[in-house]
Amino acid sequence: MPSVTHDDAPPLADLMPWSVAPPRLGRGWPTAPDPASLKARWDALMKAEGPDREALFEPTRSRTLRTAVGQLPGRAGGTERLVRAAGPCPEPVRVLAAPFDEQWLIPDQRLIDAARPELWRVADDRQVFVVETPDAPLLVTSLIPLRRPGRVRPLYRRPGGSDPNLAPGLLDHLGHSPDPVDFLAWTLTAIRPDGTLPLTRDRELWARGVELGHRALRLLRRGGERPKLPGGRRPYVRAPLPARPLTLHYDRDEESLHVDGGRVSPVPPEAWDFESAPGVRVLERWFAARTAQAEPGTLAAIRPAAWPQAWTSELLELITVLALLAEVRAQQAELVPADLVTTAELRDTGILPPPEPTRHPATVLDHHEEGPEGQFALL
16 A cells, blocks of 8 residues: 555644634633632732732733623633622632643633633533643643643533534544544544644554553543552652752652652652653643742732642652553554545545534533623623
8 A cells, every 4th residue: 555644644623623722811820739729819819909909910901800701601700890809719620730730720700811711611521622732742631721822622512522523524434433532542642743643444553542542541631530550660758748848859760759858759760751842841840830939929929838738649640640641652652553544535525624613612502601790691
């Protein structure tokens, strides 16, 4: 069979047509690695008045204390202008703040320059968000992703796992599986750095790629599951982490992660070397997000007085996930797609280009959304 060049593989942008830019916060303080800090920041904002509240809020052209916006879909935040707002903090929600870094966000559209309500409307326990960025491998998450720059491609266009965000007729043409999650698993295995996705006709090759992709999906989504390395490879705290750690150091010979005087081991080199982008180690960035100093007097400076035990548990889990995912990626690299379905073939069958409406959000009318000042928004 003639060889197939990379140019013959279709771009993921055509296979999953609907995409949205990630939310743009405009200010950092509505996110934090712990929910208690967010509630304390909100309380500090509510107690401040006049110019003090204005300064703490950190206004932009998109959001000021007088901006009128509605509720985020599915959330119960207030809709009165923040200049006169009072009351408790909206319950923080888990978000993907950066690759492999799950943090918390105050889900209030008044605090977010561009919240992307269309993403919140389709977010539920069935949804999977595909996150593309120019300089990083493809990521998937069940959480609202904040990673910028890039594009977010929801797997489903509607809540409840309905209306797959796939070019109409694609799964039928491939003939391997009608399940969109299987297609996503193949995507995680086979996606190329240029954003093109080889699609194989080989059923055995497809099955191997899908199996590897599902392993990656379980590690990236987790859904409450705690992955484990085999006995003897599981990381443990060998020396307690200090209350206010400042430095992170890896000893490759000992396979130990030193957090000031604290020590975690064993930490496989593959976990330490795992990068979210060229030159950006995931573990270093995760640690910096929890220890970097904030400007005194700002809301971002309100944070835990000491390193929470929950962060230690999250660190151990992150090390495990990175080690296991490195193993999966090594196996994925050995899988070479062949006998490919080309872009030209998909065009000849009318699957590509996808219809223009599939590049836009679906109409979602399953609930009312409160608009500014308590009015109901009509969708």
